Amino acid sequence: MRPIRTLISQSADLRRFSFGFVWSVLGTVAVRLTPMITTILISHWFGIEAVGKFGVTYGTLVSASMLAATGVSLMATRNVAAYATTDPETAGRLAGMALILVAATSALLGLVIFCLADDIANRLLRQPQLGFYLRVIAPIIVVSALNSVQTAILSGLQEFRAIARLNIIMGALMIAAVPAGLYLHGLTGAFIALGCAYLAGCFITMPTMMRALKAHGVPLAFRGALSQWRMITRYAIPALLASILYEPVNWICTTIVVNKPDGLEQVGLYFIAMQLETLLLFAPQI
Template structure:
């Protein structure tokens, strides 16, 4: 079935005609087709890699692997400081109308990220012993954290690179690179895990991410040349207001989400379930991601289009397109999440017989997927409205919910309590995000605001 066929199933006829008859639907459908292909292929390969690594390592070592990955996510988030989404937002705004300004934004993002990622990697290596002992309570994970510094760096650079490609709407390139990375991860992580355990799996993933980043650099240079965009490092700091007006709130929004999940997993590792429980949770969490990969794709594809609609002052059409994507997202996310919940004992058995009893954890993580999907699209719309501070506010509500419910349920229910907290938090987040999109777009449309001459962050 084509994407247009799915649109017809989900949307009211009048709304479908209004949107699909326009260039918006053409851009979204083309970008979505490539992104769906790349995300589906990549996620299947990553899922196969994680299943194989779990069977090689066993439940408790796989829990240690997941705990290290979560720690790397926190450090990587700090290293990236929201620069990937910043590149998408402002390259999309300027790529067609002001190629010189687009090149300046790219220069700003690349120069700042080079410094922050390098600093984060050095800090992680230097403090690996302290983090492993005092924070994680696992001194034996020091070497894994040192190996993980390479993975953190490669993934941070890959995320920023994909942000630039998204702003240029080069979703076919993102898809090809994602599949290449998935294939290389499968080929590298499994033999390395067999040889070196947790450290080997991390090294294998780092090597594949670094290789794909190098390939991506060549592809990006070719794309920029064809668009007449030259990366400008000199004078790039003139756009520093982008960092305070957009990158900072985007970073702070992630600075809520990523550390909260890490903190919750750290609490779980110190509970009665220990690393075995974390291994169960991390295995189940691998299936939450595939359930929302379509919304993630639709969000990345739609942000450049929504930015252009919003900046042009077409508030009503912006709102209709957002609702259109939300409806499609829920229709796609609900069936596989339901099927996965029904098959949860069998799915968990893939990872090994000791994982089977964690099927209820998987059920709650899958139940959270449609809510997470709706929150992703709504948050993307808020970013398109240049309301990054709003995204920060609702992410703080999400984080408070995760921590409160985890502290309440973890002592009695172990990692199942963490899964329930995850579900509860996304119920809160999706409600707030969708409500703010509805209220914000209607308020400006009712006010009859004209297209803005300046960004809300102060840049021209």
Template sequence: MLKIENPRWKELINNSFWSVGGAIASKGLLFLVWILVGRILGSASYGEFGIIRNTVLMFATFSGFGLGLTATKFVSEYMHRDRNMVVTTINVTYFFGIFMGILISVLFYLFSQQLSVTLKAPQLLFDLKICSIILFFSSLNGIQIGILQGFQKFKEIAKVNVIQSIICFPLYILGAIYFGVHGAVIAFLVSYILICILCSFFIKDIFAKNNITFSFLSVKKGFSILYTYSLPTFISGLMVSPIKWICDTILISSAGFKSMGIFTAALTFNNIVMVMASMISGPLLTTLASKKDNENKTDVNIERFNLLFPWYLSILISLPLIYFFEIGHSMFGDSYEVMEFRPTFIVALFFTIIMMFKEGLTRIVAVNNLQWWSLFSNLIWGLSLVTFVYFYVGIDSTTMAIGYTLAYSLNILVLFPIFNKRNLIPKNSILGFDSLLIWLLLLSSAIFCLQNYTLYIRIIVFCIVLCLVVYIVYKKFIRIKNESN
């Protein structure tokens, strides 16, 4: 029987077990929900639901203020070293989170009519007003999950996600069947409220065991955390969700809600890959933050795992779907135009792999208090995407996906040399000749699958490419193992 002696790896594996288990159960149901809702609503109505969901995510950036990540980072780092710092972090994030949640929710409600006009969708006014309530609970949920992750309560988070998914699954389906977009949005609201209620039970227990109480004096002491860590995290987030929302509105103006629906459907698989990769994001972040040695360093193998795992996982999930796009199209149905869905789907999966390539580095930046570098990274990405979408004439779902690909690629090309020079990237991890070979195989695969080759030819080529990728990854781990020994 395999025994793991390293306490850091034991902790990571134990936390990841619950995170992975909870994600498979809950996010698997969520994935099924988005597919079924997409089939029930059709491409145009699903496009409306997609822009509503993205609007919530955009304004959640303002109400959240990066407080969830702040709570995770500081609670996990100081949990065994400085109880006062933990209490201060919890107090200031809760206080400011409630304040921002109320403020943004009220402003969103007051300007919901103008927002529906901007979207050229007055029929969505009711749904946008419902979103104002969602925003408040979104702010609370981010902080609650952040605190639970900081205390490494991944088993409890798994329970929250599973219970919420089981209850909301039928609500989404019945809501979409009987009330269309309105019903799906109501189910969306219920899911956020449920998460808040369930998290409150576990957090109440944590507060009782650790004798944590609310103190305004503690809040005043913790404001330095907000402008040194939360503020750059918040500003960095402004370069993501709002940029995506702006691009979505341009897509709707150019190609309509039907094209938006196709793009949303394609991104469903993007979201699943991100969820699968994030299954150990919380455990990794807490392990990296809490297990620094006296020289402010962590285990190099954990750092490598942090960088390689999300990338390899995204390849494992995305590569078969790139070669066999029919899987994705058959799930959503014939209302999604196949000639537009196919290239959008393939390109979206390709930029998903690019996103995961730098996912681990994002955690390293967070752990080392380099959030201003994250801001710079997102600024490059945001400006690149908006520039492409704004100046491209006749943008549709496919060209939107191409814009995302170019933006993420430019982001990596500009920033990776900088991060590598600052020794943020461990040797023998995501940079090297083997990584270049994998990228060439992936790019060739995407270009190949955009052509109209028969299924039999694609099966043969897929098997060859998969064997090559597996061989390269295998040789990589052999080198890492030899180096460790």
């Protein structure tokens, strides 16, 4: 054990990896627990059909948020990491462009879901009661996607400890707020509490991101940010196209199942199974 500690203390790379690993474990535990705890509480308090409603709506939120943010997040991480040291001003404009793009794309996607919520619920899901919940989660898409890109910028700056701490805070907020909202106002309260947690996460992450950019000498710039448009065609669009191939698959499968007799109950069972899968894949995801 002592030689390992000595090796870690003498190697900057191993020391960074070890600290990053510990913080990542703590952050991942906090974030991953929320859906699982919420699922258990919903199944006990409201039954398996309510779990299905939660699963369909939450799955829509996750898929839409990732669709809006995946390409931009990958572009932000890659380019901020590439230019933070060699060309800080370019890195700042790229970070600004990433925030502008994710705000625009997530707002557009959220608006589409809000306006078409009843059509999606009636025609695609064949569950009219889900239209209300889809409208509730539409604004959450914006703050969820924005938070993802803020985290991606921190990743580009290699601020992994800060990311893990933010994950712990987010996890704590969700674990405290979502069950409380569920208890007070059912599924509507749970989604509102989830949105408030994401919004609080954005407000907490923003100053952390700004401090990290300042510490690395990277000036965040929105003026002239779109001059880095070539990065969109070079990195964000290919990443977006790749995410389109796999990101909606789970939502499409859920849509197929929920159209069957007892569809909500079947989705509820599936969503519970997915939470168990999270436990099995926990170590690899860390």
